[in-house]
Amino acid sequence: MVFTIDGRDYGIDIMVVREIRSWVTTTPLPGTPRHVLGVINIRGTVLPIVDLAARISALATPVEKREVIIVIEVDDRVMGIPVDRVSDIVNVEEGNVQPVPAASTPGLRRLVCGLLTFDDHVVCLMRPRELLLEEMAIP
Numbered sequence: 319m320v321f322t323i324d325g326r327d328y329g330i331d332i333m334v335v336r337e338i339r340s341w342v343t344t345t346p347l348p349g350t351p352r353h354v355l356g357v358i359n360i361r362g363t364v365l366p367i368v369d370l371a372a373r374i375s376a377l378a379t380p381v382e383k384r385e386v387i388i389v390i391e392v393d394d395r396v397m398g399i400p401v402d403r404v405s406d407i408v409n410v411e412e413g414n415v416q417p418v419p420a421a422s423t424p425g426l427r428r429l430v431c432g433l434l435t436f437d438d439h440v441v442c443l444m445r446p447r448e449l450l451l452e453e454m455a456i457p
Contacts, residue, residue: 319331319404319407320408320441321401322403322405323370324402327436328444329410329441330388330390334446336389336391338404339387339389341385341387342358345358353368353373354367354368355368355400360389363396365397365398366398367397370399374425374429385401386404387401390446392447392450393450395450410434415431415433415434416433417433418430429444429449430443
């Protein structure tokens with residue numbers, strides 16, 4: 319599934335997407351990393367909302383609102399990623415995925431498994447399991 323944040327395209331395996339929902343205001347929690355916007359309540363379950371742009375870039379300013387939230391689940395761990403829009407569902411063939419450039423930061427290489435050229439855009443393919451690791455620090 320391809321989605322957009324701040325004009326950049328990202329992709330994530332559709333099999334980890336639990337739902338796509340409209341934006342709701344988060345409740346901030348004290349002492350959380352800057353990329354954790356807060357939590358929301360979904361049908362009685364407290365769900366952390368993680369700003370992917372802030373997690374990837376030390377220069378990104380955390381946002382207060384996006385258009386939709388993609389809820390992902392990996393190994394019984396669930397979180398929400400606020401995005402500007404979900405743009406497409408695509409089939410990705412292994413031969414079409416390019417490696418992440420060696421010049422990128424180690425933190426980015428842990429989060430991104432490859433790059434895909436799609437409709438004249440470069441899509442960063444995310445590693446969903448790594449997104450859920452809160453203890454991972456991005457320089």
